[in-house]
Amino acid sequence: MRVTTCSKRLILESCGLEDLVYQVDPYVGCGHYCSYCYALNHAETDWREEVRVHEDLSGRLFHELLTIPPQTIYMGYNSDPYQPVEAEQRQTRKALELFVETGHSASFLTKSDLFARDFDLLTRMEDARVSISVAFNDDATRRLFEHDTTPTEMRMDALKQAQDAGLQTSALLCPIIPYVTDAMELLDSLAPVTDTIWVYGLTIRDRNGLNWKNVEAILAGHYPANRKRIEEVVFDREHAYWRDLRTRLEKAQLTMKPELKIHI
Ligand code: SF4
Structure with a gap:
């Protein structure tokens, strides 16, 4: 992965x-390069090859943080703060160090387990929240759709560690891909390690977008028999598939401790 610097902008x-x-x-x-990622459609670079960092993040962000009152700041709205290059670049860790120094707190969503490295900082914040997102039950399927993410089980283990460390935890069950994702099975695995689970189906807004082209190619190559019916469900939010899944989720909520926020 090539790491370059981005144009100067407010961090x-x-x-x-x-x-x-x-x-x-x-x-x-x-660098996770999830095939279905909506942000691919307006990416500044090819994410398989290049990721950009802010020059002098520590110096500049420190001054920007001083201009606002202490509060929880979201990390990684358009990118994963714990994507592979973070292991070396430590841009996220640098930001968290500044949050601790200036009295802010962090909330983030990731497909990695690398956040366990930063428990020393997160546990010093007043209101830190750790969230993972998962969508695939087995590793071969995960690798098909999410090029370079951490295996689902490892993410869940790290979330459990976060919970044990006293951090707030939540999970995003997303994107549910019809006839590919076993949402109910993932729900059972997530329930013991989180207080809140958000549930979303695969949403594609633009059939000409890079994310749909990526997904279409995977479906054509690996799910030829199901390809058509998967596509039909993805583009029909009122489809019986979603109604049936919604009903099963609502039923599960009756006996499940984490709060389910169902958006399908
Ligand atoms: S981890 Fe998130 S931001 Fe990164 S490619 Fe995947 S969906 Fe997009």
Whole structure:
């Protein structure tokens, strides 16, 4: 992976998520290269080859953080803060160090287990939240759709460690790919390690977007018999497949401790 620097821009940006005002993307681009990632459609570079970092992130972000009152800041709105290059680049860790120094807290979503490295910082924040996202039950399928993410089981183990360390935890069951993802099985595995589980189906807004082209190629190559019916369900949110899954999730919620936020 080539690591280059991005054009100078504010590192602290406004955040579109509920209850959070600011976000930091420690990287521009994401080496996880999930085939279905919506952000691929407006990527500045080819994420299989190049990821960009902010020059002097520590110096610049420190000054930006001083201009706002202490609060929870979202890490990685358009990229995964714990993508593979973070092991060496440590841009996310540098940001977390500044959060501790300036009284801020962090919330993030990742497909890695690398965040366990930073428990020493996260546990010093008042309100830190760790979230993982999972979508595939077996590793061969995960590798097909998510080029370079951490195996699902390892993510769940790290989330359990976060919970044991006293951090707030949540999970995103996303994207459910019809006839590929066994959502109910993943739900059972996630339930003991998180308080909240958000559930989303695969959403494709543009059939000409790179993410749908990627997914289409995988379906053609590996799911030829199911390809047509998967596509039919993906583009029909009122399809019986989603209704049936919604019903099963609502039923599971009756006996399950984590709160389910169902968006399918
Ligand atoms: S980890 Fe997230 S940001 Fe990175 S490629 Fe996958 S979906 Fe996109």
